[in-house]
Amino acid sequence: MHINFHVLGTLANTIVDPISLNYKDIPNFPVSTVEGHQGNLVFGTLSNVKVVCMQGRFHYYEGYILQKCTAPVRVLALVGINKLIVTNAAGGLNPNYKVGDIMFIKDHINFLGFGGNNPLRGPNDPRFGARFIPMNKAYDRALIKNAKEITKKMGLEKSTHEGVYVMVGGPNYETIAEVNSLRMLGADAVGMSTIPEVLVAKHCAMTVFGFSIITNECISSYDDETEPNHQEVLKAINSKAESLKEFVTILVGNIAME
Ligand SMILES: O=P(O)(O)O[C@@H]1C[C@H](O)[C@@H](CO)O1
Numbered sequence: 001m002h003i004n005f006h007v008l009g010t011l012a013n014t015i016v017d018p019i020s021l022n023y024k025d026i027p028n029f030p031v032s033t034v035e036g037h038q039g040n041l042v043f044g045t046l047s048n049v050k051v052v053c054m055q056g057r058f059h060y061y062e063g064y065i066l067q068k069c070t071a072p073v074r075v076l077a078l079v080g081i082n083k084l085i086v087t088n089a090a091g092g093l094n095p096n097y098k099v100g101d102i103m104f105i106k107d108h109i110n111f112l113g114f115g116g117n118n119p120l121r122g123p124n125d126p127r128f129g130a131r132f133i134p135m136n137k138a139y140d141r142a143l144i145k146n147a148k149e150i151t152k153k154m155g156l157e158k159s160t161h162e163g164v165y166v167m168v169g170g171p172n173y174e175t176i177a178e179v180n181s182l183r184m185l186g187a188d189a190v191g192m193s194t195i196p197e198v199l200v201a202k203h204c205a206m207t208v209f210g211f212s213i214i215t216n217e218c219i220s221s222y223d224d225e226t227e228p229n230h231q232e233v234l235k236a237i238n239s240k241a242e243s244l245k246e247f248v249t250i251l252v253g254n255i256a257m258e
């Protein structure tokens with residue numbers, strides 16, 4: 001199993017018998033440039049399950065093309081990974097979402113993809129998957145159900161949601177008009193990542209589970225004096241790190257028993 005813990009880099013510290021490779025030491029791997037993304041590929045076990053954890057991911061706004069951002073997913077496919085857990089930090093568009101809430105991703109809106117910017121663009125490599133892939137079952141329903149049961153047992157039910165993630169290019173946060181438009185489209189949380197990796201994972205026929213940590217409430221009023229910033233994003237993630245580590249550890253154990 002592969003775990004994409006760019007927002008939960010500390011989880012890698014709970015991995016048993018870790019073997020950590022710095023991205024810069026892996027030939028042709030991109031290098032992490034974002035604060036909070038440590039840039040290690042960590043192999044080991046979690047809940048007695050063999051896992052690979054990406055401690056840091058790559059974003060389009062860093063200047064990488066989407067094929068480069070998602071190349072690690074293909075590397076993971078080649079080492080035998082067939083289940084992917086993706087995580088991200090996201091702004092809450094849904095007015096019911098609070099900072100620190102968890103949103104299980106039930107579906108997504110690929111803003112970059114609408115314009116044709118897609119990591120699967122270009123000649124198809126059939127060694128990985130088919131030219132045309134369905135996305136209506138991108139996020140595994142059974143794993144969402146399983147995850148809900150875990151958060152219920154952990155007493156996190158009230159701060160847990162199931163919603164739609166929308167990816168925009170970044171690196172700027174949204175204008176008020178953009179926040180209101182994204183809400184009208186039916187998105188619950190907005191971020192700058194994840195969807196390219198999910199597309200490549202589905203192309204490789206991986207089972208995908210994803211969740212967002214709501215790190216800020218998107219601002220939708222011109223009278224609001226506050227502004228979003230990356231430090232509050234990092235702070236919100238760190239404040240949830242322990243319970244999210246527990247959640248993911250249990251989830252990984254449950255997935256292995258399926
Ligand atoms: O890598 P993710 O999507 O979790 O990180 C989000 C998007 C930007 O990298 C950053 C903005 O604060 O957080």
Ligand SMILES: Nc1nc2[nH]cnc2c(=O)[nH]1
Nearest residue numbers: 089090091173190191192
């Ligand atoms: N685009 C976007 N990405 C985020 N990542 C964390 N918070 C936000 C946000 O409000 N907007």
